[in-house]
Amino acid sequence: DGGITQSPKYLFRKEGQNVTLSCEQNLNHDAMYWYRQDPGQGLRLIYYSQIVNDFQKGDIAEGYSVSREKKESFPLTVTSAQKNPTAFYLCASSHRGSDYEQYFGPGTRLTVT
């Protein structure tokens, strides 16, 4: 079955530690995205990538970093510079071109204490 996987589902970290969230897709999509969702709010774009080895900042990129070394994978690192890292993180992918819908993974809930 084609889809997007994110692991783990729940992640706990101590303040000051970097943490990397995994996102893998086997849909043969060129574009991949990372969103953050806070309680009672919509999704906000962190980073996106249209092709391998290229990515752009979204609306709230500060304190985050990404890489896109493979078409299938787009890991997100939440660094210690991110002031409020506790949130629900969703990864998505799509074909290139803005008429295509984005398919989402199941999300990772990160809690930093």
Added chain:
Amino acid sequence: AQKITQTQPGMFVQEKEAVTLDCTYDTSDQSYGLFWYKQPSSGEMIFLIYQGSYDEQNATEGRYSLNFQKARKSANLVISASQLGDSAMYFCAMRPTWGAGTASKLTFGTGTRLQVTL
């Protein structure tokens, strides 16, 4: 800049009834796409329906239809014959359809929580 407004934080509907979830948007782009997503309690975002700004007919997908009124900048989702499984958060989103750098950026509203009752 684009903005999506969903003014209904929560809605109730009885099973088998129809319900309309409101969405208004603001954009200076001439060409754009509008999307609706469903988010059950599990957290995954499920794509429901898409409407292009130049599409002359309202989009339909099974029990979902999009009431698109371009002049009023509204893109309301209509769910017919509601089912208990429709209980979830619903998000309206949009993105422009031109400009290589901006085409990928989906802007989301804050969502409407729909509760279907017996």
